[in-house]
Amino acid sequence: MEVFRGTTPVPLTAGKLRVLLASLLLGANRTVPFDTLVERLWGENPPPSARNTVHVYTMRLRRALGDGPDGAPLVRTRPNGYALEVAPDRLDVTAFHELLERARRAHTTGDAVEESALLTEALALWQGPALLDVPSESLQRGAAPRLADERLHALERWAEVELRLGRHAEIVGELDALTREHPLRERLWAALMLALSRSGRTGEALAAYRRVRRLFRDEMGIDPGEHVNRVHQMVLTGSAASGIPVSGRAGAQAPGAGRGPWEVAPFQLPPAPRCFVGRTGPVRSLTEFLTSRAYGRGGPPGGAGEAMPVGIVTGQPGVGKTTLALHVAHRVRARFPDGQLYVNLQGHCRAAPLAPSVALGRCLRALGLPGHQVPADEEERIGLYRSLLADRRVLVLLDDAADPRQVRPLLPGDPGCAVLVTSRDDLRGLAAIEGGHRLRLAPMTDEESVALLTGLLGPARADAEPGAVRALAAECARLPLALRIAAANVDALPQTRVAHYVGVLRSRGRLAHLVSPGDEEAAVRAAFDLSYRRLSEPAATLFARLSLVPGPDFAGPAAGVLMNRSPAGAGPLLDTLVSANLVAAGSGGRYRIHDLLGEYAAARAEGDSGAPAARARLFDFYLGTARAATELLHPRARRPPPPPVAGAGPVPPVDEAEALDWLDSELPNLVASARRALDTGHPAHAWRLADALRGYFTSRGHGAEGLAVCDAALAAARRAGDERAEASVLGLMGDIHFLLSRYEEADRCHSGSLEISRRTGDVPGQAGSLFNLGLANVHLGRPGHSIRYQEEALALARRAGDVDAQALSLHHIGIAELLSTRPGLGLRRQERALALSRRTGNGATLCQALAGTGIVAWFQGDLAAALAAFSECLELARRIGNPHLENNALSHLSGTRCDAGDYEQAATDAGQAIGLSRWTRERVHEAAALEALATVRRCTGDTAAALTDYHRALGLAREIHFGYGEVRVLTSLIEAYRADGRPARALHYGRQALGRIRATGLLLSRTRAFAGIAHAHLDLGDEPRAVRYAERALELARRHGQRLVMARALYVYGLTRRALHGPEAALPHWRAALAVFEELGVPERRLLGELVAA
Template sequence: MRFDLLGPLAVHRGDRLIPLGSVKQRLLLAALLLRPNETVGTDELVPMLWADEPPPSAAANLRTYVRGLRRLLGEERIPTAAGGYLLAVRPGERDLDRFDAAAARGRDALTAGDAVRAETELAEAVTLWRGAPLADLPSHPLLTRWVAQLQEQRLLAEEDYAEAMLAQGASAAVVGRLRALLDEHPLRQRAWSQLMLGLYRIGDVAGALDAFQQARQILAEETGLDPAPQLIRLYDDILHHRPSLVANGFTSSGEPTPDATSPATPGSGGRRPEQLPLAVPQFVGRATELARLNALLDREGPATVVISAVSGMAGVGKTALALHWSHRVSDRFPDGQLYVNLHGYDEAEVAFPDDALQGFLEALGVPPSRIPTSTEARTGLYRSLLASRRMLVVLDNARDASQVRPLLPGAGGCLVVVTSRDRLADLVAAEGAEPLRLDVLTDDESMSLLAGRLGATRLATDPEAVTDIIAATGRLPLALSMVAARVATHPTFPLDAIAAELHSTEARLDVLADGDVRRVFSRSYLALSPPAARLFRLLGLHPGPDLSADAAAALAGVPTAAVVPPLRELTRLHLLTEHTPGRYTFHDLLRVYAAELADSSEHAGERRAGRQRLYDHYLHGAYPAAVLLQPQWAPIEPVPPLPGVIRRPATDHDAALAWFTAEHRVLLRMVRQAADSGFEAYAWQLAWTLNTFVAPRGLWQDQLAIQQVALTAAEKIDDLAGQATANRLLSRAFTRLGEHEDAEHRLRRALDLYRNLNDPTGQAQTLHNYCELCFLGGRLDEALTHAREALRLYRMVDNRSGAARALNAIGWLLATTGEYNQAIESCTAALAEQRRSNDRNGQAATLDSIGFAYDRLGDHARAVDCYQQAIQLFRDTADRYHEAETLVRLGDSRETMGDKAGAIAAWRQAARIYDDVDDPAIDEALRRIERLTETTAGPCGASG
């Protein structure tokens, strides 16, 4: 079945068009299609069908329309749901979903420089459009907003398609499409620049220059603004016939040219980060403050770093001002924008300078494995990268000057905006920051904010109550916004009743610092039902960044079904956001407020019990998933599960992988939080489970961070097994990051601990890891000694899986020393055992070793066969890092066989994986591709 929304509403079963009946029935179907697989409440559907005047029989009529749709679509498509109706839609059945997917693939291809694939994908996306979305349905505010958003997505896809066509040399075709687009949407400056470029390339230079003049005139008449700097630069390039216009950054094959200046990446080389979050909608007032920020732009210079320190009380709108202004002037900073929320007043999530620097360096294109470990070194690298760039840096919610200083550029034409509750006097005195203190809104601005959210008509019903609301909220933007949300979600409540609530003396948490904000929060909190209020408090214990309904149920100590109603209540009142289906997140300030409630003395018992249930939920969800991901790893003995809890652990490899994919960001925080809150055993064991996910992906920095926390936690409670495990896994991270001395220290410590524990399996695992470290250091005899001792220990305890992996390690070492036949013999024995035990990851590693030995013996065809089997097994087990290593060796064998195209294809696959995991091995893969590409082209190029 196909549901088509990108034009008149249409439904097809196979090739047959299904008649959809009356307008009301089609409106109902549209409402359900806008929220597929989600229960849409009857109270939402009735206004959709009858606007503000539903008939007395509206509910009965709605049921009639539902029955009609069930007859047309099938009973199973609209199952019974409490409180409303749900339309079951399968993946790919909506043309909208196919459009989104194709457009996303096209943008990814553009980013990767693959113009051929980008054009194909984007052509698929734009051809799905048959006209205005739902063009045959009557206007409704919900539909109008949705259509406007979708039209914007369409225009972006059209512009991306034009970019891909230009890269492919289809300039004439682009000109025609863009003229039609601009006739309807004349304010699209990106489309004007593409039209100018297309006209220039077909030889119509006068037309390109005339297009610029048209754009300038339209912008002036419609907006009063000049063209964007990028459009002006393009006009100047066309006037001077600059060479970069000929190829637009792409060769005829769609590959990026080495020295082209793409409009998307102006300025100096490297990535162009655009990290600004979405600006607050319906921003009001602040004319004086915006003018002072604008004045800072005139102070920019090639060697000047301009700093603005925006300070004020919590909720006064510092972030809103900073983001609103930053978006307005972003075009003045051609090298991009960096943004970080420093969570300065959130002790649970405070961003330390070295963590913020890590994020900035990654955004600037530095692979995680190349980022220095010390704050000083990171600051030096960061300042070096920014020295020749013009960037806007927004440091939001800083605690004090010391948190900010390492994040300040040292030179270059950058501008920094810092927001903080602190006045940052030290930053003003020492770094010459321009102070900008933000006060509450004026009465007129407060009125404008409420009118923007609620409409002037609503306010006119009781102007005296509106005046009371503004006074009671202290004209604080956050408080006004929350009151506006309460009024909007209760349209039948009189405004004087809302005003009376705000004047109530029954406020809680008045003793806390920012009384106005917390007073508004407390009113929303006190309005909750008891289950929702309790859940809200408990959610403050979760470290974020988001959580599932199952995690919320664990915190509350109730079945998942029982937690769904309070979750809905919290999301309805905007105290929680369901940012993706089934996953919830807090606004930062609301998380702080909930945590303060949970930390109050009256909830001390509830707090500790809730935390234990939370860690129990994640550990006993992660542990079975970890065993499914790495079934041959020696297991740990987890903390016993709490009794009486219904669990839904993953039951197969794919489910385990999906669980970790959804939860790994949570687990990274959970490890640290458990260690800090007195649950050290949970901390090191969660770290062990997470290692089964991050290690195969080459996420060595994550592995390093969690195992450092795990080791400290295990040492704190004198847990020798935990210390041994953490030391061993810490050594693996150090090894992969090139810190071999630290890795060896941790391996020796792990060996000592396993010996004290009389744990031969642990000793064997550690010796196996030691073997790899010695091999990397060129100590081959020592590596072989460790591998053979590991084999002896594994056999002593009849650990056949471990013994097989040790046999493979021995075989690999023999192959690297030229003992190829012995290597094959050892690895063949390993492979037989691994096939018996279905150790797919072990088989992959062993086949890779056998392939290496056959390659060195000159039997390249057999080597290729082994490598291909290994690659497939690595993919089956989601071991991307080792898949890339084998792909490199496969390419080497294919090159030796004279299959240059096959070699390049393998190396490109490896390079993509290394790029995904930010591993420096990508450089060697790219060098191989470049070398062979040059050899293939010959001295006269590809056709020579």
């Protein structure tokens, strides 16, 4: 630590003076309480004269520092401590934070060069480890690691920006040194591997991976995290050279310091069209528009109001909109190195147009976001999508849009991106509001049509019959789709002259022309007719039945099911259709059919007597395979018996990875098939499909898709009058709403399911609904309701002999009993739940019982027992890989450790819980973790940061109707505003807390609230009210066995007695409180010991 007056160093050789100055500087311009200064100067064993000695040190420090510009001392006395007044620009740590904030703003605006410069300037302020020469164990355990972590985070961000700017070779040396200095920072290792690979040093990048893997295994017995392994795969596959590290929103990162946002740039464009000719004007216009408006020509856009380029290609069916868009997209893709997204919006195909929310979900997954992190709410998806695309250059191709409303949610917010849209609609509203460049595509010119046919047929054949080729172009109305199909037909008949084919086209297809003269689509239908008639009967049948596929694309097995053949048996037929240009082959063994061809195929299927049976087989295939896949992934789930399968049954996945891949790939078809089943006389398939996918929807974050399937399934069940199916679907909807923290909606759905289950006599259904209602109501802050529901569920579980269900219900009853001021009964319930769960061997159930046992012990002040239970719960949750239970354990560990005075580890636990909750998108856990972190900050004197976190937690708890969380935060705000010197504000939140406690029935929280309110009244000089609230807090704490809260209430009560009757009146109460504090080993024992000794 260095101090200068102007340019003259100020010597501070005494260690205690450096500790005092460091403490005041860390809380610059704010009051640092006496207790904090004493603890930082002497730790747990301060001398009896500590306060007087602090005063002496402060006078010495004042003399050393001198006065400020206003002539007043820099160190000023406050009622409860001291404050050091210093201008923000005179303190390096403040300058560091200001530069980081400016860098964040530069990141938001997409100015990577400015961001890099600001981060470099911020990091240059560091001359070595923070507080290295400050001899304070407290500061070395708390503030120093926090500052060091801020520096490391800035270094990681700096490395990411340098990589984005292409400075990989320049930073290799520094990254190598940083990984040796900080070997457990995974983001630095990932950056080093990328920098080495992009510098052409692939062998060294792989060696770096081997080094970090060996280090992690030796040090911690685990492998590096997912992002290091992903970068390793990028290096192995050669994609590290083009993959760009991107910054996701803070809430989108995986848990832990090492979970970096390093992702592979998506490349989703379908293959470039074969034999693209002509369209010179449209190609030039679109290319110039997309590349001149997006970054890439020397830097970011010119101003803050720069608009993102939105190119719009409109035109009639078959005119070549998609072909043109793909051709242009491939031409300009190098200008968008962060990736290219492609979405078929299905605006004019047989399936329903793709909902924007579903399209956003696909884009988020393509950008590297795990499925369970994708929000269910459409607005949240839009915000996250735009955050992930911030400061990136990504091209988004939206094919076959229905209208502007479908497009707008998919527009990135960053001007460095570009969007290309195709549609039959003119999208006039999109062009008007978003400033899009609209291009209406006309049929090809005669010359372009002849050139396309020449390219497809070959010059020799085209040149041999130039007149026939021109005639063929005219017959096809110069529409590219018709031209390509006609060329495929001619090419398949090498002995037939082009003129002969033209004659056949005229004779057989003229009826279509006569239907509506001048209708260019008639030419397309004529070409379709000739292609269709040329097919073998099996190929023609398959082509017609492909119109039965409910979604936008399909794979080989679905084609086999339609033909009642094996997947291999349908392969040659698909090859025939691809060769005839009737089906397009995509990546990953999937196929799609043009929307016009789909309409044509549907008309042909109307005359196919086997189509209804084929549709039934297809529904059975989707249902059966979905069921087999989810049984592999979720073997414990309760399901109804499988339905009979028509014809060829499903081919079940062989392992979990294959099961998950199949479900993810077929998700659009699964959602669409539920809707189609409802409309085609197969309602049972809709609700059975919903039930089969129960575990998949709730574990993979597909809330929007799950609710879409449930809507169709619920309508199907009600239409069929199947009440059991209706109850099952309502239960699934409740499960999804619960996981999305929508507790009111979950309560309504499970209530409806329970009502039906009771009416139909479905006992297992009743048990499940009752249990879930208990869960929803405890989160809503209605413990009495929760107990009644869980008691009923427990009785049914006992009747059925389901020990696992008994343990879970007992656990939740115990929690509700505790919150309802019956901690003794709650403890007995938890002990019984713990014994039963150890018997069952179910890790998840045992985790919850351990957490319940810890919660009761914590509330009763038995911190050692609580820590033991929470620690075992955390270890088990990590062993079984359950992030939800891990999150719960971390939040409770943080709170318990904070009470015990282990602030450093408490902050670490809370930080991990926040990261994990944002990764799993569990807002209830995020609110709890934010409250825990805020409490640590309050206890360590950082009141401003604590208040910020408390209010974030309060807003989140209220948004999701998390009643218990709201009450806990409101109670904590009483103490926080008191610590901030604002007792009147503390009383404001005290009144809110008491109101919510009365409304929710969370009566155990009254004790803390009353104690905090008493202290606030005392601060305001209202001793009579302070006494009344303190006495009430003391009475409740004793009644409920809350030993730690009772000791704190005794301390406050002693303060009121001292204020009214002098110090002697306080001593009995303080001695009783001190005995508890010393027994529990909590930090309050030092302050109270000093008061008693004085």
